[in-house]
Each structure stands twice: as C-alpha cells, then as structure tokens.
Amino acid sequence: MKINHIGVAVANLEEALNFYTNGIGLGVTGRETVDEQKATVAFIPCGEARFELLESTSPDGPIGKFLAKNGGRGGLHHVAIEVDDIEEALASLKARGMKLIDETPRIGAGGSKIAFVHPKTTDGVLIELCQEA
Numbered sequence: 311m312k313i314n315h316i317g318v319a320v321a322n323l324e325e326a327l328n329f330y331t332n333g334i335g336l337g338v339t340g341r342e343t344v345d346e347q348k349a350t351v352a353f354i355p356c357g358e359a360r361f362e363l364l365e366s367t368s369p370d371g372p373i374g375k376f377l378a379k380n381g382g383r384g385g386l387h388h389v390a391i392e393v394d395d396i397e398e399a400l401a402s403l404k405a406r407g408m409k410l411i412d413e414t415p416r417i418g419a420g421g422s423k424i425a426f427v428h429p430k431t432t433d434g435v436l437i438e439l440c441q442e443a
C-alpha cells in the first residue's frame with residue numbers, strides 16, 4: 311500500500327495550478343471532468359504520490375459543498391490510500407464495524423475504483439481508498 315494522492319479542493323483550478331507548476335516546477339499529467347464527483351480534476355505527480363486538485367463543477371457536489379462550508383476557500387480535502395483489492399478492503403472495514411461513505415466502489419478519475427471512508431472512523435480525516443484501473 312502507498313499514498314496514491316492528496317486531494318485538494320480549489321476554488322479556481324487555473325490559479326491553483328500556478329503554484330504547483332510555475333511556482334515549484336511540478337508538471338500536470340492529466341485533467342478531466344469526473345461527472346460522478348461533480349469536479350474537474352488535475353493530477354500533479356510529486357515523487358510516488360500525486361496532488362489531485364479538484365475544482366467543483368456544481369454547487370451540490372462534494373467539492374462545491376466543501377467550498378461553501380469553508381467560506382468559498384479551498385483546502386485539504388482527502389488523502390487516498392492505494393489498495394490492491396478495494397472490495398476486500400471495504401469488506402474488512404465493514405466487518406470491523408467501521409463506518410463507510412461508499413459501501414461499494416465508485417468510478418473515479420482515470421477509471422480507477424474509489425470509495426470514501428467516513429471521517430467518524432478516521433478522526434475527521436477523509437480517507438479515500440483507490441484501486442488503479
């Protein structure tokens with residue numbers, strides 16, 4: 311297992327990218343709109359992990375709601391742990407009585423399978439489990 315990415319909610323993707331690219335010299339590998347997450351996503355590799363910048367495409371999506379709660383500002387949104395078998399990881403958590411947001415995986419950026427663990431289980435940190443496509 312490893313940290314796959316760190317999800318950062320941003321108010322404006324172009325402005326946010328300026329720091330990572332021009333500011334500290336990282337590159338952008340992909341940009342796509344993930345309808346299921348109501349967000350446009352850009353990935354910025356940094357070592358073995360990546361930053362995932364998320365700009366909302368709809369105020370009723372998870373990033374839109376996060377920004378609204380945060381006074382319109384972006385912020386650290388989630389940390390994603392890469393697992394080999396996401397169904398098995400979810401079953402294991404469930405069997406131990408841990409709370410999940412997603413009991414079955416959803417499709418995330420790049421066709422990966424993703425599922426969020428409830429912050430009640432993780433001391434307030436939103437943890438995403440992901441299995442690369």
Ligand code: CO
Binds near residue numbers: 315317388
């Ligand atoms: Co993510």
